[in-house]
Amino acid sequence: MTLTGTVQTVPPEKRRRRSRGFAPAVPVLTFLLLCFTLPVLALLLRSVMEPHLGLQNYAALLATSTYANVLENTFVISFIVTAITTLIGLPLAWFIAVAPSRVGRFMFGIVILSMWTNLLARTYAWMVLLQDNGPINNFLIWTGIIQNPLPLYGSMAGVVIGMVYIMLPFMVISLRGPLASLDPSMFQAASLCGASRLQSFTRIFLPLLLPGLAAGGLIIFVMSLGYYITPSLLGGAQDMMLAELIAQQVQTLLNWGLAGAASFVLLVVTLTLYAVQARYLAPHGLKRS
Amino acid sequence: MLLDFSQLGWWRIALCAVAGVAVVFLLAPLCLLIALSFDSSQWLQFPPPGWTLQWYREVLADPNWLNSFLTSVELGIVVTLASVFLGLLAGFALARGNFPGREMLRGFFLTPMIMPSIVLGIALYATFLRLHLAGTFLGFVLAHLVLALPFSIVAITSALEQTDKSLEDAAMLCGASLWEARVRVILPAIRHGIFSAAIFSFLTSWDEVVVAIFMASPGLQTLPVRMLGEVRQNLSPDIAVVSSLLVLGTILLMGLTALFNKDSKR
Amino acid sequence: MSGAYLELRNLRKEFGDFVAINNISLRIQKGEFITFLGPSGSGKSTTLYAIAGFIEPNAGDVLLNGRSLVRVSPNHRDIGMVFQRYTLFPHLTVAENIAFPLRVRRRPKAEIEAKVKEMLDLVHLTPMRDRKPAQLSGGQQQRVALARALAYDPQILLMDEPLSALDKKLREDIQAEIERIHLETGVTIIYVTHDQEEALRLSDRIVLFNHGGIEQVGTGEDLYDHPVSTFTAGFIGNSNLIDVHLQSGFPHLPDGTKLYNYQPNREGAKRLMLRPEDLFLAKEGIPVQITGRTYLGDVIAYMVRTGWGQELSVRTQRQDSNLQAYVGDTVCVGFNHEKAYIIPE
Numbered sequence: 082m083t084l085t086g087t088v089q090t091v092p093p094e095k096r097r098r099r100s101r102g103f104a105p106a107v108p109v110l111t112f113l114l115l116c117f118t119l120p121v122l123a124l125l126l127r128s129v130m131e132p133h134l135g136l137q138n139y140a141a142l143l144a145t146s147t148y149a150n151v152l153e154n155t156f157v158i159s160f161i162v163t164a165i166t167t168l169i170g171l172p173l174a175w176f177i178a179v180a181p182s183r184v185g186r187f188m189f190g191i192v193i194l195s196m197w198t199n200l201l202a203r204t205y206a207w208m209v210l211l212q213d214n215g216p217i218n219n220f221l222i223w224t225g226i227i228q229n230p231l232p233l234y235g236s237m238a239g240v241v242i243g244m245v246y247i248m249l250p251f252m253v254i255s256l257r258g259p260l261a262s263l264d265p266s267m268f269q270a271a272s273l274c275g276a277s278r279l280q281s282f283t284r285i286f287l288p289l290l291l292p293g294l295a296a297g298g299l300i301i302f303v304m305s306l307g308y309y310i311t312p313s314l315l316g317g318a319q320d321m322m323l324a325e326l327i328a329q330q331v332q333t334l335l336n337w338g339l340a341g342a343a344s345f346v347l348l349v350v351t352l353t354l355y356a357v358q359a360r361y362l363a364p365h366g367l368k369r370s
Numbered sequence: 371m372l373l374d375f376s377q378l379g380w381w382r383i384a385l386c387a388v389a390g391v392a393v394v395f396l397l398a399p400l401c402l403l404i405a406l407s408f409d410s411s412q413w414l415q416f417p418p419p420g421w422t423l424q425w426y427r428e429v430l431a432d433p434n435w436l437n438s439f440l441t442s443v444e445l446g447i448v449v450t451l452a453s454v455f456l457g458l459l460a461g462f463a464l465a466r467g468n469f470p471g472r473e474m475l476r477g478f479f480l481t482p483m484i485m486p487s488i489v490l491g492i493a494l495y496a497t498f499l500r501l502h503l504a505g506t507f508l509g510f511v512l513a514h515l516v517l518a519l520p521f522s523i524v525a526i527t528s529a530l531e532q533t534d535k536s537l538e539d540a541a542m543l544c545g546a547s548l549w550e551a552r553v554r555v556i557l558p559a560i561r562h563g564i565f566s567a568a569i570f571s572f573l574t575s576w577d578e579v580v581v582a583i584f585m586a587s588p589g590l591q592t593l594p595v596r597m598l599g600e601v602r603q604n605l606s607p608d609i610a611v612v613s614s615l616l617v618l619g620t621i622l623l624m625g626l627t628a629l630f631n632k633d634s635k636r
Numbered sequence: 637m638s639g640a641y642l643e644l645r646n647l648r649k650e651f652g653d654f655v656a657i658n659n660i661s662l663r664i665q666k667g668e669f670i671t672f673l674g675p676s677g678s679g680k681s682t683t684l685y686a687i688a689g690f691i692e693p694n695a696g697d698v699l700l701n702g703r704s705l706v707r708v709s710p711n712h713r714d715i716g717m718v719f720q721r722y723t724l725f726p727h728l729t730v731a732e733n734i735a736f737p738l739r740v741r742r743r744p745k746a747e748i749e750a751k752v753k754e755m756l757d758l759v760h761l762t763p764m765r766d767r768k769p770a771q772l773s774g775g776q777q778q779r780v781a782l783a784r785a786l787a788y789d790p791q792i793l794l795m796d797e798p799l800s801a802l803d804k805k806l807r808e809d810i811q812a813e814i815e816r817i818h819l820e821t822g823v824t825i826i827y828v829t830h831d832q833e834e835a836l837r838l839s840d841r842i843v844l845f846n847h848g849g850i851e852q853v854g855t856g857e858d859l860y861d862h863p864v865s866t867f868t869a870g871f872i873g874n875s876n877l878i879d880v881h882l883q884s885g886f887p888h889l890p891d892g893t894k895l896y897n898y899q900p901n902r903e904g905a906k907r908l909m910l911r912p913e914d915l916f917l918a919k920e921g922i923p924v925q926i927t928g929r930t931y932l933g934d935v936i937a938y939m940v941r942t943g944w945g946q947e948l949s950v951r952t953q954r955q956d957s958n959l960q961a962y963v964g965d966t967v968c969v970g971f972n973h974e975k976a977y978i979i980p981e
Contacts, residue, residue: 265373
């Protein structure tokens with residue numbers, strides 16, 4: 082008992098306690114560094130190393146009119162897709178939120194079904210639908226709206242339709258939370274204050290949903306920028322987007338330098354937009370007010 | 371008013387109209403796929419001149435389709451197991467650990483999610499070529515694991531964060547060691563999160579095609595890679611059959627998920 | 637030899653600059669029911685978690701039966717604990733929850749079965765044995781937590797504000813249950829609460845915490861009748877504190893009234909405590925004006941203002957109040973001078 086009479090101090094534990102529980106992260110960190118960070122850095126390095134040290138790949142990307150067209154196409158198509166998705170997604174999400182719960186759940190189920198269906202299956206369906214003699218053109222000719230088939234397949238219109246189809250579920254999901262958090266009594270209060278439905282919509286509904294719309298729109302825009310399969314299958318040669326360009330450079334031209342440069346451009350835009358989102362469009366709860 | 375369906379007035383009609391169009395837009399391709407798979411015409415006429423099961427028989431008898439289906443399933447299962455395991459490790463570090471730079475680590479763990487898959491695809495392709503991993507099953511697993519892991523980490527970390535830390539303490543006071551407490555008490559408590567992590571990991575791998583193009587070899591093709599090859603060559607009814615089966619699979623999966631959610635709510 | 641069952645020796649814990657526990661020493665006897673009482677942030681829970689082993693002290697020692705616990709991990713301490721939010725394992729039934737500590741100890745099946753049965757009997761939950769925690773009420777869940785914590789006959793049972801999530805009626809039922817279980821099992825209990833009534837009702841001794849230190853240790857009566865500080869006087873029950881001046885051993889009120897309550901060996905400015913129920917309205921005494929009157933059924937509570945401008949609280953039993961007084965009246969407040977207690981600090 083005499084030994085325990087002295088006061089024990091436990092300073093060696095102190096430093097270790099500060100960084101407790103890091104150990105389980107080590108395998109995950111190692112895996113991602115080896116199979117993610119290093120390969121991406123190596124690729125970006127090639128953009129300034131091949132065929133020789135310098136920025137020639139970036140110069141080629143911006144100066145060659147074909148490549149510049151691809152860049153422009155990518156942004157234009159992504160923008161149109163985002164705009165149309167938002168215009169359809171908002172009313173659809175709104176309907177799902179307010180419709181009788183059985184109908185709402187059914188509709189949401191359809192949205193999830195289309196999202197979870199294999200990407201190639203969906204794209205394949207649109208390839209058939211958009212053909213010159215496909216169901217859409219046949220139907221339009223049969224109704225007499227048009228005489229000659231619209232050039233849907235292999236055109237920018239086809240790319241946009243196919244991509245809107247793929248992106249729509251993301252918008253509906255992005256708006257689900259913000260819509261659910263709206264308080265119905267707020268709109269009763271607005272109408273008692275004398276606001277018409279239109280005024281309630283423009284002055285309360287839209288402003289409150291704006292963060293959700295912006296977040297959803299941004300995700301869709303960024304995803305569209307890097308999209309490969311759907312545009313390459315539904316679009317024509319003149320509608321090539323950045324991702325297809327990158328694939329083509331690697332697969333058929335073995336031009337790793339240019340592919341690396343295009344990847345770098347895509348990455349910088351993507352990360353910048355996500356950084357903007359994290360900084361300005363974070364959900365209200367996370368923001369310090 | 372705007373959130374009360376019965377009080378929307380004229381807006382309700384407009385809203386219903388847009389929603390109706392959207393539903394047709396969302397469902398039409400899926401219905402078309404199923405119709406085409408039974409279409410007796412080889413040239414994908416719509417409406418079909420007659421109905422047949424011929425294409426189903428052909429696809430089911432084709433060893434190539436079966437092989438790529440099995441490849442996809444095997445790959446998906448291995449990726450899911452690895453992803454859930456690593457997700458648990460990362461989740462315990464992020465949700466229970468207390469070390470400097472934890473939030474940065476969380477951000478880093480999620481970056482593969484926002485990485486354009488074409489960039490990741492060619493980056494891994496270049497690296498794996500040097501390591502002789504390109505075209506191997508291991509290479510495929512590693513590549514899809516990068517994509518699946520963030521989803522698993524998100525699902526498991528948030529489940530852990532919603533679980534009372536004192537459950538772990540309580541189990542330890544009952545005599546369990548730290549990892550015994552985690553396995554016997556925390557894992558069952560977060561089984562919902564683990565299930566989500568598994569579903570998302572599997573679907574990520576199952577549906578992934580861009581990275582897969584660069585990982586595949588003629589002898590090692592996942593279902594989406596084979597489908598892409600077929601679609602590029604010709605619009606054969608085979609793909610309608612495979613797609614229809616995939617839609618059916620999705621519906622089954624959704625039903626399963628709904629059942630599981632219902633069960634865990636009880 | 638210390639003779640104590642559980643002993644805290646110069647225990648200290650800092651979180652950064654904040655000293656959560658500051659050199660706490662305490663001895664607890666076997667079978668005692670000890671309450672850690674104090675406002676939030678006073679260090680009572682931190683001390684409890686240090687005993688449980690979830691917080692490592694920066695200095696000091698925790699001894700159980702003369703054996704140091706500091707290096708022993710929580711799962712080897714053999715301590716039972718009931719948490720604030722039940723923390724039952726949601727995927728296990730009531731019986732499986734109670735069996736959990738025995739299963740991780742790999743006890744034989746028959747023994748587990750018997751013990752679970754005994755525990756279910758103890759907390760009167762035998763009919764609920766196959767329910768899941770989510771199917772139980774809050775009070776039932778807390779009783780399961782109690783049974784689980786006692787199932788392995790722990791050396792000490794720790795309880796961290798176990799009733800704070802329950803409503804008042806249920807709280808009283810479970811308090812009675814805890815008292816009964818303490819009597820039946822004779823287990824040593826350390827009970828954390830910020831509710832002084834609960835502490836007075838349940839415990840053999842109360843340890844009052846303040847700013848990371850122990851303010852006073854004693855029975856409820858000790859703390860209520862003989863607080864060592866104005867903090868104790870203020871925290872346990874209601875009290876009127878009056879600054880008095882001691883002259884040749886006799887306290888003098890601010891208006892000069894001499895109290896016949898001799899205090900040997902004390903001089904100068906001191907603080908005097910008078911409980912509201914020790915005061916009564918009278919014809920003579922300290923002249924006051926009534927500023928508030930609240931009728932509470934069995935009791936009438938008055939607020940009165942003295943000549944020196946201090947508000948005092950007076951509680952009179954209804955049947956005792958031979959003097960009816962209303963707001964604005966001028967009356968006198970009397971008290972037994974023996975009851976006037978000079979706070980030693």
